[in-house]
Amino acid sequence: MPDQQLKSWIEVAPDSDFSIHNIPFGIYSDNNVKHHICSAIGEYIIDLFELESADLLDMNRSVLEEQYLNSFIELGKTETNRVRQRIIELLSSADSILKTDKAFFNKVFKKQSDVKMLMPVRIGDYTDFYSSIDHATNVGTMFRDPANALLPNWKHLPVGYHGRASSICVSGHSFHRPKGQQKPADSDNPVFGPSKLLDIELETAFIIGKKTEMGDNVSTGDADNYIFGMVLFNDWSARDIQTWEYVPLGPFLSKNFASTVSPWIVTLEALEPFRMKGYEQVPQLLPYLQYTGEKNIDIKLEVFLKPKDGKENLIIKSNYKYMYYTMEQQLAHHTVNGCNINVGDMMASGTLSGPEPHEFGSMLELTWRGTKPLKLNDGSERKFVNDNDSIIIKGHCEKNGMRVGFGECAATLLPAK
């Protein structure tokens, strides 16, 4: 059980995502550092490479200066959990050398606002699921048949598909509105141009922490040993390109122009205190998808739209608890055919919508295909995302005075090239 009384000798604001209960992992750079593994506490990053220069972590230091977390994660959960616990100990122990040696403190701790966070992992394969029942129902209602909004397979398996890893960027980037084929309703032929219906998708994703060999499968009961942690994820989507291209093999150019991840991987261990019961799953699933225990997680999610030089508008307030399928079920399904997974693979939730309109996870749903535009605090309206808008996803867990959060997953849409 986590020690709720645990306190860091570094002051942490009550609304900080980076309490001593979190201790996530990431990669940072600044003028002096090309890339070091770091953790976070309050408004600081903790440079683990520098921490180990005083042998405080008792590990191979070279892993801590790699470009990505992959090698660190490959050390295994026993080791990465030990390192995380060691950091918690150093931050909570009253006689920590970090507390007493000011020069050393300044080498190890840097203000988050002074560093640049980099892509945390080298993603091998990226999979996107479609596991939110409210999202699937909304989309099915809009595009197919309200009476049969869910396709026949939906309640029997976590539908998923493969996505493009190359264009996944870390929070803070910008990208150009994609161009592509769209088929106007009043035309026999497609036209080419910038997407007019550029959308967001509120998602989370988990990062694989342990590889399997081809032919092996991971059970729901063992899945947590293969999940290193979670990130926030925005699966940007061009709806007009998607509608025209996606039959029969699924979305392609409508998704692969850009996706955004948050830079901190919050470990599954840090999220454990916030587990909760999920949706009841009826009809009963096949045995390989059944699980025991509370496997959903209470993660409060918010999405903000910020026009250029404007203010943040809260446009979505939702929760990860609305997922119909758990990560453990997604991973069991993904591997039940013997598909092998590698450390650094990323598996995303799919657009996450809750039952209430303000919990819908895409502009498509929020504005109901553009029929109910959002009103922003500057008086303007949005049906979809405008050029130069920034989208910021935030997420955190909070319970019994413990707060564990993800920081931001932010990106800006530039005009088409």
Place this chain on the structure above:
Amino acid sequence: MPDQQLKSWIEVAPDSDFSIHNIPFGIYSDNNVKHHICSAIGEYIIDLFELESADLLDMNRSVLEEQYLNSFIELGKTETNRVRQRIIELLSSADSILKTDKAFFNKVFKKQSDVKMLMPVRIGDYTDFYSSIDHATNVGTMFRDPANALLPNWKHLPVGYHGRASSICVSGHSFHRPKGQQKPADSDNPVFGPSKLLDIELETAFIIGKKTEMGDNVSTGDADNYIFGMVLFNDWSARDIQTWEYVPLGPFLSKNFASTVSPWIVTLEALEPFRMKGYEQVPQLLPYLQYTGEKNIDIKLEVFLKPKDGKENLIIKSNYKYMYYTMEQQLAHHTVNGCNINVGDMMASGTLSGPEPHEFGSMLELTWRGTKPLKLNDGSERKFVNDNDSIIIKGHCEKNGMRVGFGECAATLLPAK
């Protein structure tokens, strides 16, 4: 123009895939070598690392002992084409040191039968297209409507989707029949078990040779500068899993349990002499998909089914020339939205079928959903692939006495685990 009179002082059988006009690239290992880049001539591999030990290639030797070809390919076409031409020179020049120094010859040349070919590239992202009009028409006829077999988008863009890179294996491997959900026609609910309809897909693939940045696109006219070369590809598919899972986001577990590539990357330069005119594309495509010149390629393709301890049965005789969309169009489409590509990415053709029944590229089509079983030379029948069957794809170009081939793309299906 290639010199058709070019001859190697090493004897090359007339039916060898590895004439002096080919000079492909791959990675091999044996008892003494963990992994070296190699080329091939006749029945030999040529160890390029050893060749460079006598400074015969005038390049950075360390690149030649990497696990994958990626760094070599990243040197750029100017350099890799120079190396290829240099090898051709060494193999054709009468006074080559290789010819005169027997000890050196034995260090550099090894019998192909004595070495193991490894995975040639570290694949970043893998994309599969759906660009054979005969295949798409067959599938549309079987599963939808013979009168409207092609979906409305098919003749306007090369439909494609993302696949799983982790389970792509080099020729010579075996894998277990996948298990998964299937929905029998006479049941309301899905069942779980080994796939009963395990299929092959005859494909080729091209390997990206030059990266782009997000936001950039590659025109059809410039595409060949981004294509390093081609391989043979078998996109194993579990049809019963596919039918149940694939709506609305495309195939997933029905494809990602295993795929097979041939070990030699045949360069685009070696394939140039075999270019030919492709299908007429009507209706006219949007400008970004139009191209000039002869961009299809005359590659003769054969697929053999070999039961355990049995003989090879030729089950497909087809040709790459039947592709409706060219590689140049596929790449232009893939990048037109700004999607970035990396060296080592793999883009596959999609199942390649010709117009005649013996040219169909899958068991699904060959046996027309199992209604017309194939008769093998041992008297047995096949509707789909049986346990312990091996599937071997072969491919080569031949023209004016020049032969350029791919070797084999072979794998064996083991019983479900």
